[in-house]
């Protein structure tokens with residue numbers, strides 16, 4: 303156990319709020335977690351330092367003692383007794399079930415056989431698929447329970463003996479500084495049993511690798527980076543626990559016309575100078591290939607935004623749909639036919655030459671007057 307300052311350990315200032323502490327601690331705990339850094343002593347030390355620092359600073363009474371007296375304020379090693387329980391009890395809340403915590407640490411909240419591994423699948427969707435929702439079959443290679451031995455790994459009931467390493471407890475404890483840490487037994491993988499007569503199908507694994515096709519139901523309106531959790535479709539547990547979950551991470555392609563902003567869609571509508579001045583009825587594309595009429599008022603300005611209610615994407619957090627926001631772009635002709643040129647020149651003469659520029663000069667002069 304190092305004697306670094308607890309605030310330094312967590313990388314926060316002295317005035318850190320409880321949320322800041324929790325955030326900083328969670329980050330370190332994930333980074334240095336023993337499951338991620340097997341056999342790395344430095345990570346293990348960093349992990350315990352972070353846990354110790356958080357346990358003190360997250361308790362207002364202990365924090366105030368520590369702020370005034372430093373480590374001495376905590377009453378020496380005796381002050382830490384029973385304190386591992388407290389820290390590891392918090393893990394479930396802070397880290398969620400990313401690593402299957404309760405099973406790694408004795409004294410933690412969760413007990414029982416370890417759950418199967420969670421799996422991740424990256425699913426790419428077209429924009430329209432994400433907008434409308436879809437069902438996509440995906441192939442997942444995963445470990446499933448062996449049906450020959452019903453997951454026991456043994457060819458017969460008497461082919462299973464109590465594990466000698468952990469004496470059937472499924473955990474082994476070791477002492478580190480002030481902490482007693484229990485880890486899943488390496489000999490039996492946490493099941494508390496060893497197999498003397500292995501199943502021929504799975505060679506004692508209790509699980510076998512299969513490629514399973516699962517249909518993912520994508521709800522309408524999902525966005526890029528969203529994650530769907532499919533409960534129980536991860537890997538089978540190695541020791542009779544529940545299966546893990548399957549996380550489907552969605553990648554949504556861009557649309558050639560629409561840009562998305564939450565449930566709203568944006569697109570540009572290009573009209574001519576004459577259409578902007580006189581007004582017109584324009585055709586606007588909609589999701590799914592349909593079109594609708596949009597009335598453009600005479601005198602519409604470039605950059606004006608028109609809202610088509612309910613023509614956006616299905617909202618995920620409420621009923622109904624977002625809107626389609628159409629931005630007016632006015633197209634200035636790059637080349638003119640002789641006839642157009644004559645008409646524009648006539649228009650320019652009528653309007654009085656360079657009215658806009660004259661207005662600009664007058665406004666600049668106004669500043670000096």
Ligand SMILES: [Zn+2]
Pocket residue numbers: 448449450451452453454455456501502503504505506507508509
């Ligand atoms: Zn088997």
Ligand SMILES: [Zn+2]
Pocket residue numbers: 465466467468469470471472473487488489490491492493494495
């Ligand atoms: Zn064991």
